[in-house]
Amino acid sequence: MALLDRSEWYDIARETNWTPSFVAESELFPDEMSDPYDVPVEAWETFDEPYKISYRQYVNIQREKDAAAYSVKAALSRQRFYESADVGYLNLIKMHYAAIALSEYAACHSDARMTRFGRAPGMRNMATFGMLDEMRHGQIQLWFPHELVGNDRQFDWAHEAHHSKNWAILAARHSLDDVMMSRDANTTAMMLNFAFEVGLTNIQMIGLANDAANMGDYTFQNLITSIQSDEARHAQIGVPVIEIMIENGKKAEAQYAVDVAFWRIWRIFAIAVGVPMDYYIPLEKRERSFKEYMHEFVITQYERQLRDVGLDRPWYWDLFLDDIENHHHCQQGGIWSWRETVWWHPVGAVSPPEREWLEEKYPGWNETYGYYWDVIIDQLVKDREEMTHQNCMPICCNVCQFPISNRPGPVWKARVHQTDHEGRRYNFCTPVCKWVFESDVERYAGNETIVDRMYNGTIQPQTLDAVLKYMGIGVISEGGRDGHDYRWADPYRPVADAAE
Amino acid sequence: MAMLPILSRFQYDAHILAVEVDTDFTMDQVAAACAEHCINHHVKDQPGKRLRVRRTTEDDSAEPLPPEMTVAEAGLQMYDCLDIYFEG
Amino acid sequence: MSEPTDEVPAPEADDFDPTAPMPPLKTWSHLAKQRRRPSEYEVVSTNLLWSTDGDMPWALNPEIPLNKWYLKYRNGSPLRHDDWDGFRDPDQLVYRTYNILQDGQETYVDGLLDEFSEKQHDKGLDEAWIAALARLYTPARYLIHSVQMASAYLVQIVPASTIENCAMLQSADQMRWVSRIAYRTKELSYSWPDARFVAGERAAWEQERAWLGFRELMEKVLCAYDWGEHFVALQLVAKPAIDEAFLRQLGIAAQRNGDTLLGLLLAAQMADSDRSRRWTRALVDYAAQTDGNRALMAEWIAKWEPLGDQAIEAYCAELPDNPEAAREARRAAGEFRASCGFDA
Known part of the structure; x- marks a missing residue:
């Protein structure tokens, strides 16, 4: 072969910075889109992406990746699988596509910001591949659920969710808009590529892929594994940016960006991944608990990655470790209790063997979350199903937007953290979300959660039905009901009968 | 009288609820309004025990508000957080 | 069920x-x-932006810089349409078909490079033409990269995902050619180590008279932040000028100087530009459904066309063995605009 090796010409393709003379640098690279940190352009030019690929290789590799996923055989096997899949697992799929498809596509903007406003030519080229990757992830994760809208209306949320004002989507949008849509190129690289993609996507891409394989959903496993192979490449944009920031005396700024983003995305992932792993996957198919996956594939690795890049653990590390054992259990309770507000059919999933598993994985579960479910079970066995629904709203956090919750039962840990700003009171779930808000009040002030909208007149009339419609329930699809028709509570009935 | 959303931090519950109360409500009525959403929903009933109301504080040390005191008299504002708890 | x-x-x-x-x-x-x-295209490409749903692009304070930016340059653009999401790419490309298409195109280019390398094509070129390549061909990676950047601006600022996708693939196309020009730069340097390949391109782009017009044009296009104006300046003025002067007229000069390889490479690049022109024309037609938009776009063309023409003139004046280059390039760029309904 007389073709040159990529290494022979690669550097030339990333020597594309020039000194403008017809417009000012500051006009070509405005701070708010490019680099508000005043790092000299010569420093940015040292950017060296660890993972290198040429356009020619890219289109070839990606073409081959897609060939398998889009085959007729794969489509048929997906269709067969979903027709007989457990409702709990379908919940996982419905949550996943609705939360992810348009979000991945939205990341095209983030990469486009780096392609246009990044000061490092290597970054601009890597981000160009990043844009394409995110286009892939958006499109393929629309194509698959689209095959299922004919089976189940709730799959329409894969496209509609992000156009809705559902509370769960308000949560996703607020954090994604914050982390990847509304920042300059360099902050976006630190927040999205490092904190989000390097830091957290493993839980989805390894953990969820394992669970999917155990379920026999090999096309979903292949899909997310294949997506992760793209992420692993473009996620690398963040590392050199942070290194350059630190070398240029901007460690505190880099630490701040990474810490805000990691927490914000964590709060979402705990729900999108933690709830399905510990409650929706049928017990006999669970390989590890969410906590075990987090420790194995996120915590250890993220600590090392932070160290390698020259950053410290976030100040809130202990609160984060505690949140891993708490947040998703609270939200599983909340999502089930307010189940008509979501586009899937939440399962209680706290039958005796499931509780045994939860207690083993999360010592103390029975004393706390178990107390909460005991009250619900008690009503179910007394045939007072109506008592298991809620007719008021939980107050939501003005940063993460989730219902403000903490361990129930005798320990009674629920607590709201508040701040008053310009005559308005803001509510937070944890000291960390409060810190995020207070660290940049001008950015976060004015936020309206679904509950704030109820009381400020945005949602009219002030009825639960109106709130549900506002959230797309009964409009895009029906809302949720218990996915297993309360069968998980049956084992408790004889005990209750005997007691009476 | 006017409706005011306060935050109900109800003993044993996992969530903090937004509950609308009337400014004329006494603390007993506030407790009852909050209990309606929690007892036998997420909190076990404790028949015979009285529910008390206090302002939420860092160390849970606030004195209970008098049962007959109204929301207006207590000076409660939107999103003020109250502990609703079983006495004794 | x-x-x-x-x-x-x-x-x-x-x-x-x-x-x-x-x-x-x-x-x-x-x-x-x-x-x-x-179609598959519609299923995976339409109505994918959430930031165009309400009044505020991002769910954060209206005063943050990026909300103000999008309110001003996207939502506030004078180029308006009630339903930008109704736009469709005439080629209906999706990610996976783009890769199939371009993998095939790249295989073709690999074949060209391999074949001409086997034949020791570069050594057979004459010295004057080599000097022309070092001045007029290899520095173009800066120009094409500036189009990669400008296209990426469209990606983040246009009001519909179907427009965004066209711009995204166009940005990727530019990186394709930045890479191929870099490849050729290195390859030429092996046969002609004294011709300042690799070492000389930045200085040529920043200082050579041939490039001044294009550099001025692109620096100013990159700073045209209103999305409508950016679209017009890039798609209807800058890209056609680059296509006609750099791809077409340099290609003609190449053929006259025995550089068959460059002629074929530029023709292959033109295939990407042809696709770009199809969606550009379709978007002009779509925008023109709203009263006033055609006149507005014509005003923007009138504003940018002199810079485009000046770039063509400066570049083509330096092309060897192609005295008609500037006139032809200007005519053809104007012809493209005429095909979009804008008469000179």
């Missing part, structure tokens, strides 16, 4: 049951309204 339906029923207020099963659909609810089977 009930049959899939096209209808998107609005629930009645009085008998609202939030959990009553709704009938499944044949396609996304938003596409069900068009009452025909949607």
